[in-house]
Amino acid sequence: MLPPFLERALLAVVLISVNASLTGTFTVFRNASFLVAGAAHAALAGAALAIIIEELGFHVPVLFGGLVFAVIASLSAGYAGKGKLNRVEDLNTAIAVSFAFSMSLAVLFISMIREYAARVWGLLIGDLFLLSYSDLKLMFFATLTVILISLLFYRAFMFVSFDPEVALAYGMNVRLYDYLLLSMIAVSVVVIMGGVGAILVFAMFVAPPATAVRFAKSTGFVFAMSFLISLFSGLLGIYLSFQLPFSPGAIAALTASSTYFISAFLKK
């Protein structure tokens, strides 16, 4: 029998890998890698606001505040990033601006909090070995939702990312699908981040699919290979954390992001 903390960590690694494979790959296909960091930081502002509201005597879960803000931030970026009609590539600039906006808002809100602001930053920091059962439950249901939405809207997400203009010409509701995709990315990022911390999410959601795309001969390959890279990174992190005095998340994040750079050399 494994100790419960280890069991939870292993399960979390599997859940993260599913999200890295689905959300991460769609993010890379949509040219929106920056959204992972953008949504994570928007969540800070939401978390801070939730704490302010709590100080006023109304209970709002911190993570819920974070989720709402992350979704709003990615939808606004999606809206603003459509400046040039339906072009796909302008999103990252809009995310950068929305990133700056929500960070300023976060700083403002945090300065208004009377109690120790560490609870806000706590959203960014997590540890694979400190996961609670309820963290895991939430991650599990978020992952289930991501799987379901990805299966149902796979075609739509692909078409909207490939060329929105033609999707529109064929009568697809491009805006709706694009907003659904961006919301799914935001939710997936924030929930996983709430459990295991931001660094691990940044590394696992972007590096594995970006690595996989380099070698891909099909889209299925990208989904599969990102899953395997994240799984490998996560397991290696847990394994090495017993041999070395490092946190498993840090090793996993290092491994995942290293694959990206190593693949760049290999491909040259």
Place this chain on the structure above:
Amino acid sequence: MVKAVKMDENGENYGKGRKAVEVRDITCAYNGHVALKDVSMDVMRGEFVAVMGPNGSGKTTLLRAIAGIVKPVKGEVRVYGSISYMPQKDYVNVNIPMKVWDVVAMSILAKGKKFRWSVKLSEEEKKAVEEALRAVAMFELRNAPFTDLSGGQQQRVLLARSLATKPDILLLDEPFNGVDLPTQEKIINLLSELSNGGITVITVVHNVSPLIHHVSKIALLNKTLIACGKPEEVLTAENTLRAYGVSIPVTVCEEGYPHPLFGDIHG
């Protein structure tokens, strides 16, 4: 302001010798910046129309208005039949390693507003994908990732995608860019055949010479419609001067078609 109306049903105005597209006095703008002004033109079923004009003259905008992607701020577009649209390649995200076959199939799967649960193609649909790929000579590469293709090959796949839905009206934006000459000729012959079979083809081209023997009409644009009609009526020195700012010499070939001599101006 009148909104663009699309009519998909087999209404009265449907059938050979009838209108396929009616563009009535449309003006299109992006964020208040007018790209196309007061354009009216009719296209009949089975016509093969070339749209010409300098860069930024509104050719893509005209196709977008017909496809319903851009709503005119003034005027009205009526379309009688189903549409396929092939964009200029720089509007496509070429970083997704979708297989060639899947790129072509996506148009079939997306056709119509109804949500389709199954991603499986029927036998008939598979045949349509195969035919479309063969028509552009890309069937051999059907399992290759789109990302690994050359620019011209990608262009051919995008053309195949628009053919696969067997539309009544084909809208093509510079379909021959980067396509080698033998393939270009093959595609022109195919488009000509399609138009003889009653399909309406409207294509943006910069060099009309290779298809001049096949087109029934040329629309010459420069922010507005300079001229629209039979090639010999449109390609006059006066019209090309108004469209391009330089008068382009035209030679008439043995069969009586006017060939503009682009890039062949002697001092």
